[in-house]
Amino acid sequence: MRSGSNVCGIVAYVGPQDATPILFEGLQRLEYRGYDSAGVAVVGKSGQLRVRKAKGRVRDAAEGLPARFKGAPGIGHTRWATHGEPSDANAHPHVSGTVAIVHNGVIENADELRAKLTADGVEFASETDSEVLAHLIAAAAADPDVDLAEAVRLALTRIVGTYGIAVVDASRPGVCVVARNGSPVVLGLGDKEMYAASDVSALAGHTRQVVHLDDGEIAALTAGGYRTFTLEARATTKEPSELDADAASYDTGGHATFMAKEIHEQPEVVERALRGRLDPRFHTAHLGGLNLDPRDARAIRRVKIIGCGTAYYSGQLGAQLIEELARIPADAEPASEFRYRNPVVDPDTLYVAVSQSGETYDTLAAVQELRRKGGRVLGLVNVVGSAIARECDGGIYLHAGPEISVASTKTFTATGVAFALLALYLGRIRDLSPADGARIAAGLRALPGQIQEILDREAEIATLAAELAAHRAAFFIGRVRGFPVAREGAQKLKEISYLHAEAYPASELKHGPLALISPDLPTVAVVPDDELRDKNLTTLGEIRARKGRVIAVGHSAVADDTIVVPKNEPELDPILLTVPLQILAYHAALSLGHDIDRPRNLAKSVTVE
Incomplete structure (x- = not known):
């Protein structure tokens, strides 16, 4: 061969x-x-x-x-x-x-x-x-x-x-x-x-x-x-x-692995991503690199986000933010699928390409196809001067610093912040009130300290991770805002611990996957204190009734084992809820003795098909 x-x-x-x-x-x-x-x-x-x-x-x-x-x-x-x-x-x-x-x-x-x-x-x-x-x-x-x-x-x-x-x-x-x-x-x-x-x-x-x-x-x-x-x-x-x-x-900066270092860098990363980008006068975001003036921004009728793997899941989180804050229809799609299905490129659609390296081949090829068909493309990338950054009409640099571990952590968080800034900018041009703009800006400023609070609970999360690692598989569930969080959590666990992990919308559990619930299949549930809390609790009841083990991530104790996360604004909570799942995956892999920074069969930057 x-x-x-x-x-x-x-x-x-x-x-x-x-x-x-x-x-x-x-x-x-x-x-x-x-x-x-x-x-x-x-x-x-x-x-x-x-x-x-x-x-x-x-x-x-x-x-x-x-x-x-x-x-x-x-x-x-x-x-x-x-x-x-x-x-x-x-x-x-x-x-x-x-x-x-x-x-x-x-x-x-x-x-x-x-x-x-x-x-x-x-x-x-x-x-x-x-x-x-x-x-x-x-x-x-x-x-x-x-x-x-x-x-x-x-x-x-x-x-x-x-x-x-x-x-x-x-x-x-x-x-x-x-x-x-x-x-x-x-x-x-x-x-x-x-x-x-x-x-x-x-x-x-x-x-x-x-x-x-x-x-x-x-x-x-x-x-x-x-x-x-x-x-x-x-x-x-x-x-x-x-x-x-x-x-x-x-270098690892005194940490055992690059992934540990990058998880702990996230408070600083968020501060850097926000620096100079919040406008306190008009309660909006200042994003000079977009090359998108207010008149053009108001003409946008749809937002399509493309990326691969973790970048795709961050795009789902971003689409939710854009719909909620800017009231523009938005969705995310794997770039590898988008480029092959001969998509209809609409001049009123804003396309957003997400890539840590800025060199991901499937995403780059999708961007080039969009540009060929006259689409307006923004890039959310971490590496300055990368191919996707040069191909796009404008964009937002993540400023997360070099990310070495194959499993992405700090760039997922930085991408979530970048999408929040983009959603705030588009929302304030449209119908988002100054009061709501100020609320989101205050929430963004609170993120670094709240992430640090989660990091301070690492030992507690590590104990749960060791218990999770004793099983061969796990479900991750979340509803609406929580679903991209669940998908990214499952991705992290499977990438570095090699445990089988599947993510489902919590509402879909009873439409088939519930058949697999047993004492041997734990469920990691994303349960924020939002308008869907009661519905999520009903789903947890269905799991417990079948003797399923639940590890919850949320703002209050809703299960025997709950990783409690500080509460921010509902739209921004998914950024925080992802951090404990990174730590959970890290310590599960650590307890199993795996090479965390270099998981088998994977590489950091996929520059081929």
Whole structure:
């Protein structure tokens, strides 16, 4: 079976230093993007290509590295496979002659190209589609009049698919070539040295100036600088931007895991997300990045939110906020479904794309389809300069800071706050009164302190989590505002504890799922003190009547085990109700001994289909 590189981390260096430690440091930071195999290739001082790669973690590839393994330029890769089993042979870099490449993406016409290369006498050492690209570049580079950048460009014109690549050639020292199409590549500018990576986390501590490549763009890097050009060989001009995070942002900060750190960062994250965005004079939100004036905002007749996984569930929460506060019909849909069903794109609809990384391939492709059909698209993203951020007409940056753990926590909360700000802005332009605007603004300001109150109860939640982990499965239920909370809670539990978890609207329980209720299947119920409290209590009674165990999350004790959460405004309560479910999932996984930051089969940023 052909094996794709797919979701992974790439790092490259060219300059006077030994590339090896720089590459392995970068790969350690990128390991959250892929951790099935890893490898590096460097060009030695005498012009030989040195390659080290292995199945497993980055530390496995680095272990026992000989002292002579030095050189520059160099490239590195950490891989998360979506096709075929990880192996030493399938690990990157891939080599053809003096050329080594690392690749993130999928080459769709790899089988056809492989057949042609095999017929020409090329022997393949792996099952990967990526190796095809290595042989194509090497063939183009066989012409001594063709430099490495041109060889890469010529090879890429034969490729159909997605890629983020970095290439070195031992016969052409002093240069590294990178390229992007559907998979991120960022350049880092140093002092007489250059870096590149698939994520800025690998560049922090080395540079403060970065350049984001666009799709279809290639960059040739030397110690003295870089040049960029298109697949058609047309030169492009790129302006560097400031990297907004330092190396300390990418360590655990004294916590046992990144997920624990990111859960505990949420009070600060919410404060940062709100900073400068609340207008006390008119009791509205100040969102200059929307590029949406009041006249255009009043013309909106519907809001459609798209995202994947946690971003989709936050979109459901956002749709509820927009309908309640702005009285505009709103709904959310998985971006992966939206882009394939040939949707009707309405000029009166505002589309909102949600993505932590800003590189999620399904969401990016949906945005591009919307733009092609004339839709107005806003982005809610966390990574400044990311592809979705650049594609959208405007948007809201989350300012949550780097999120390393695969299971998203603080960006879900930051996205909920961003949707509340958007709903407040749209509502105040329409029919939301100044008094209600002031009420929502006050509620938003109260969130950081209330989240801290929940974090202070972590030990109590951990006890319940250990009991939950003793079961093989769980139900999560919520009604209306509580349903997106239940879905996100189930997502977190299944992602990191590997317990089966299903979320249902509480009102749907009696329409089938109630058949599964037993003492062995606990239910986590989201029960805020709102207008639906009595109906939720009726549902809990149905569960208890069948001897089902209930763990409730709400504002008052409604079950034998209730995680009590501070009460905010009803519209904002879902943001708070999600936090204890994050802690519940974390401690369930911890009690089971799982690798919480790197759950099996998952990667942080899904940049392929």
